Amino acid sequence: MSKDTHTPDPRADEAPLMSHEYDGIREYDNPLPGWWSGIFVLTVIFAGVYWYWYHAGGPGKSIHEKHAAKMQTYLAEKAEYERTHKFEVNDAVLADLAADVATLDAGGKLFMQHCVGCHLADGSGQTGPNLTDEYQIHGSSRLDLYTTIRDGVPAKGMISWGATMKERDMAALAVYVAAMRGKNLPGKVAEGGKVGAF
Ligand code: HEC
Incomplete structure (x- = not known):
């Protein structure tokens, strides 16, 4: 297959071609936009911080820890309520x-x-x-x-x-x-x- 049969790429003039070529296939030097890469890097950093914060000993409480803490408060309040509101018959x-x-x-x-x-x-x-x-x-x-x-x-x-x-x-x-x-x-x-x- 010769290159001549390819439809000419409309962006051929804008983006520079990379130097390598495989079986006649060339690649444009077309990097991701900076803002996109930036957001990607931020999500990776965020994931690391999140993991540390909530799951690996950081100050954040996991949903299970929050639940356990609320249950403890609830049980303590319930016990206190029952103690002070006990209906004693005498x-x-x-x-x-x-x-x-x-x-x-x-x-x-x-x-x-x-x-x-x-x-x-x-x-x-x-x-x-x-x-x-x-x-x-x-x-x-x-x-x-x-x-x-x-x-x-x-x-x-x-x-x-x-x-x-x-x-x-x-x-x-x-x-x-x-x-x-x-x-x-x-x-x-x-x-x-x-x-x-x-
Ligand atoms: C199935 C029949 C029956 C029903 C229903 C019943 N009682 Fe009695 N009750 C008796 C009998 C028989 C005695 C007597 C027990 C004895 O001789 O020791 C008695 C005794 C009592 C005594 C003791 C009286 C005493 O002189 O010491 C009280 C108080 C009493 N009943 C209240 C109630 C109340 C309140 C209810 C309803 C919630 C009720 N009873 C329902 C049969 C019944």
């Missing part, structure tokens, strides 16, 4: 709740939902004891009512609500039941020891 807390209308309200709703089958809506008792008289089978305090509600009396047919109910709900029920005591509604005969009303 007689003083129940006495406070007994004065809280919203709690009594919530307790009343729960009572209608879960307890009337055995204690009746007015608490006067059926399968379960009369909760309105001034006698209590298990203990005497609000906390004793709470404990009975939570642990139940399986042998006598009172359900252990602790397995399915939240502490706050059982506390609301305890103060609601306590508030019924002393109403002395006619119903099931008194069982347990005389404890009086709250």
